[in-house]
Structure formats: structure tokens, C-alpha cells
Amino acid sequence: xxxxxxxKPADPGARTSTESxxxxxxxxxxxxxxxxxxxxxxxxxxxxxxxxxxxDMISDADKVLESRxxxxxxxxxxxxxWRRPGMSVTDLLETLAVTKQSLNRVLRQLVEDGLILxxxxxxxxxxxxxxxxxxxxxxxxxxxxxxxxxMRRVFMEAGADAVQGFKTVLAGMIDEGGREAVLALxxxxxxx
Amino acid sequence: xxxxxxxKPADPGARTSTESxxxxxxxxxxxxxxxxxxxxxxxxxxxxxxxxxxxDMISDADKVLESRxxxxxxxxxxxxxWRRPGMSVTDLLETLAVTKQSLNRVLRQLVEDGLILxxxxxxxxxxxxxxxxxxxxxxxxxxxxxxxxxMRRVFMEAGADAVQGFKTVLAGMIDEGGREAVLALxxxxxxx
DNA sequence: CTTGGCCAGTCAACAAGGCTGACATAAAAT
DNA sequence: ATTTTATGTCAGCCTTGTTGACTGGCCAAG
Numbered sequence: 001x002x003x004x005x006x007x008k009p010a011d012p013g014a015r016t017s018t019e020s021x022x023x024x025x026x027x028x029x030x031x032x033x034x035x036x037x038x039x040x041x042x043x044x045x046x047x048x049x050x051x052x053x054x055x056d057m058i059s060d061a062d063k064v065l066e067s068r069x070x071x072x073x074x075x076x077x078x079x080x081x082w083r084r085p086g087m088s089v090t091d092l093l094e095t096l097a098v099t100k101q102s103l104n105r106v107l108r109q110l111v112e113d114g115l116i117l118x119x120x121x122x123x124x125x126x127x128x129x130x131x132x133x134x135x136x137x138x139x140x141x142x143x144x145x146x147x148x149x150x151m152r153r154v155f156m157e158a159g160a161d162a163v164q165g166f167k168t169v170l171a172g173m174i175d176e177g178g179r180e181a182v183l184a185l186x187x188x189x190x191x192x
Numbered sequence: 193x194x195x196x197x198x199x200k201p202a203d204p205g206a207r208t209s210t211e212s213x214x215x216x217x218x219x220x221x222x223x224x225x226x227x228x229x230x231x232x233x234x235x236x237x238x239x240x241x242x243x244x245x246x247x248d249m250i251s252d253a254d255k256v257l258e259s260r261x262x263x264x265x266x267x268x269x270x271x272x273x274w275r276r277p278g279m280s281v282t283d284l285l286e287t288l289a290v291t292k293q294s295l296n297r298v299l300r301q302l303v304e305d306g307l308i309l310x311x312x313x314x315x316x317x318x319x320x321x322x323x324x325x326x327x328x329x330x331x332x333x334x335x336x337x338x339x340x341x342x343m344r345r346v347f348m349e350a351g352a353d354a355v356q357g358f359k360t361v362l363a364g365m366i367d368e369g370g371r372e373a374v375l376a377l378x379x380x381x382x383x384x
Numbered sequence: 385c386t387t388g389g390c391c392a393g394t395c396a397a398c399a400a401g402g403c404t405g406a407c408a409t410a411a412a413a414t
Numbered sequence: 415a416t417t418t419t420a421t422g423t424c425a426g427c428c429t430t431g432t433t434g435a436c437t438g439g440c441c442a443a444g
Contacts, residue, residue, distance in 0.1 A: 099404080
């Protein structure tokens with residue numbers, strides 16, 4: 001879904017079944033470590049691959065959520081509360097980058113359904129510190145397992161170097177303001 | 193600040209159910225080409241990075257769309273019609289993986305606004321073959337340019353090998369049924 | 385040739401989950 | 415005492431997903 005105007009030829013690299021585009025390296029711009037000759041078509045491919053891969057990855061979670069009557073918004077809440085037990089509503093708001101009204105609607109449901117606990121903060125009593133109930137954790141883990149199956153297979157097939165490149169590029173795509181905080185969260189082991 | 197309605201969040205996924213065990217589990221499996229120690233935490237990182245990177249990548253397109261009063265669904269239509277001029281509604285439906293009713297609403301708007309042309313098929317008169325008007329193409333290119341700026345910077349910084357790995361992993365994440373068709377579209381130079 | 389089945393596309397109605405704005409309250413900060 | 419911060423909530427709108435019912439073209443069997 002995201003476009004990119006095209007340019008010229010490409011050279012199909014080939015790695016997976018059909019291919020994956022090998023950036024042609026030619027004498028052109030040297031940029032730090034690599035000689036990358038980036039055509040618009042190559043950039044477009046990156047954007048389109050993100051669209052399709054993301055779309056299919058999410059479908060794994062959707063299947064589990066569907067049976068419980070929840071949507072993706074519920075999953076996002078559950079996931080991050082699981083990753084950062086005791087986080088405040090504001091923390092969650094910033095992580096998700098949505099408005100508090102949107103979040104609150106979903107959060108209220110999860111608390112009512114007994115998947116999330118909302119406790120008044122000890123230090124700052126205005127805050128509501130969020131944690132998962134055992135039932136909430138069970139659901140999160142069920143969804144995770146479904147998604148991990150896909151990731152594990154792909155990572156195995158692609159190999160360690162490809163996985164490293166994958167993570168490097170994705171990290172670079174995150175908005176600079178806030179990238180550090182996001183990467184800190186992602187890299188945090190958390191209480192698993 | 194973001195008009196995004198049907199956004200799609202990714203979902204965080206994460207470990208299997210090892211419960212409160214520190215993720216130091218490395219069942220050293222060697223697998224063909226690489227030594228990959230895939231802990232649940234590593235898989236979770238992949239899923240979370242997809243969520244954040246996708247979210248921020250899309251925001252580039254959102255900014256352009258916002259000013260015209262369109263949403264992501266409009267962009268997806270315009271993009272793929274641009275990539276495959278003359279495609280039928282059914283073709284587009286399959287590419288986007290949404291219901292035809294959802295698509296039709298958006299498509300109707302774009303036709304009314306003069307961004308897309310809908311022509312009765314010559315061979316099968318039930319079909320409506322879609323193409324972009326010059327105005328539609330202008331919009332698509334504007335959005336592409338915005339997204340390409342991000343991708344170009346990231347690809348440059350990451351280097352050719354990382355980009356290769358990135359594309360390999362994403363290709364592998366696409367659902368197997370239909371993966372070939374998707375990769376064929378992605379790799380098609382089209383009439384850019 | 386007509387009729388019934390199937391397929392492409394359209395229209396109608398509803399739900400999820402984004403958004404903004406206005407307000408209320410409690411607690412912390414000044 | 416006043417202001418700021420953290421949170422919750424109501425109302426209302428928009429995009430975009432869904433299911434169901436319907437139109438009209440294509441085609442093949444009777």
C-alpha cells in the first residue's frame with residue numbers, strides 16, 4: 001500500500017522463492033559503508049512488502065481475537081500492559097499513539113471483563129497503574145504463540161544475517177523523535 | 193493528530209508460554225545454513241518492530257492524504273490501480289484482501305472525484321476496468337515521494353546487506369497461498 | 385431460445401475504533 | 415490558593431471494515 005513511483009530496472013536478486021531484489025551496486029554514491037544504488041522501484045518494493053507482510057502477520061492475531069469478540073485495539077492494550085506491568089494510562093497512551101478517548105473505551109472493557117487490573121498509584125494517586133490478571137495473561141500468551149509460529153518459521157528460513165538486516169532496517173524506519181524510547185521498550189526483556 | 197481510522201495495529205506478539213522463566217533459554221538448534229538461537233524474546237522483538245515501523249511509515253502518507261480528505265483505503269486503491277492499470281474490481285479486491293463492499297465505497301468516491309476511471313470491460317462487460325486519471329496519478333506520486341524519502345534514508349543508513357535481509361524476511365512473512373502472486377506484483381516494474 | 389445458475393459489481397445498514405471538543409475530578413505542584 | 419497534571423466520560427463525527435440483498439451480464443442445459 002504505499003506507493004512509490006517507479007523508475008527503472010531492477011535486478012531481481014533472489015533469495016526466497018520468487019525474489020527479493022538485490023540493490024544493484026554500482027559506482028555512484030558511496031554512503032558510509034555500502035554502495036547503494038537506490039532506484040524508486042526498489043524503494044517502492046520495500047514499502048509494498050511492508051504492507052503485505054504486516055497484513056498477513058496481523059491476521060494470526062485476528063483469528064484468536066475474533067473468537068473472543070475483541071479487536072486489535074484490545075490486543076495492543078493487553079500486549080503492552082503485559083510487557084510493562086504497572087504502566088500508567090499515560091504511558092500506554094504514548095506507546096500506542098492514540099487519543100485517550102479511544103484508549104479509554106477499550107481499556108474500560110478490558111477492566112470490566114477482568115483481563116486488566118487498574119490500581120491507584122502509590123506514589124502518585126492520580127495515576128492508574130495497569131497490570132494483567134491471570135486471565136488477561138492467558139489471552140496474551142495465546143495470541144503471542146500464534147504469531148510466534150510465523151516469525152519462527154520465517155527467521156529460520158531467512159537465516160541470522162537476514163534477520164539482523166530486517167531488524168536494522170525496521171529500527172531505522174521508526175520516527176527519530178521517540179526512537180530511542182521505542183527501542184528501549186522493544187529490547188527490554190520484561191518480566192516474561 | 194491523526195485521522196486514521198481503520199488503522200491497523202500490529203500486534204505484539206511474544207513468547208510462548210514459558211511463564212516466568214527468564215528468556216535465557218537457548219535450545220541450541222542448528223538449522224541448515226545458520227546457527228539461530230531463536231528465543232521467544234527475539235521473535236517478540238520482530239513483531240514489535242513491525243508494529244512501530246509500519247505505524248511510522250504510514251504516517252508519511254497520512255499527512256498527504258489528510259489535506260485531501262482521503263484515508264488509507266483511498267491510497268491503497270490509487271496505488272494498486274497505478275501499479276496495474278486496467279485491473280478489474282475483483283483483481284483489486286484480491287490484492288487488498290478486503291470485502292468488495294468496503295472497496296466499492298472508496299472506489300466510487302475516487303471515480304466521482306475524477307481520480308480513477310472505471311471502464312466497462314471489452315471481453316466481459318460485467319467487469320469494470322480501472323485506470324488512473326492524470327490527476328489521480330499526480331496524487332499517487334506525491335504520496336510516493338513522501339514515503340520514498342523515509343525509505344531512501346533508511347536503506348542508505350542500513351546498507352545493502354541489511355536491505356537484502358529486510359526484503360527476504362518480509363517476503364517470507366507473506367501467507368504462502370498467494371505469496372507468489374504478491375511477489376510477482378511487487379517485483380513487477382509496471383508502467384512507472 | 386429460454387431459463388436457471390453463476391459471477392461482477394452496487395447499494396443499504398451496521399459496527400469497530402479512530403478523532404475532536406468540552407467537562408469533571410482529584411491530586412500534585414507552585 | 416491557584417495552576418497544572420492525570421484520568422475519566424459524554425457527545426458526535428469519520429473512515430473503513432462487515433453481512434445481506436439486489437441488478438445485470440455471461441453461459442450452458444433443456
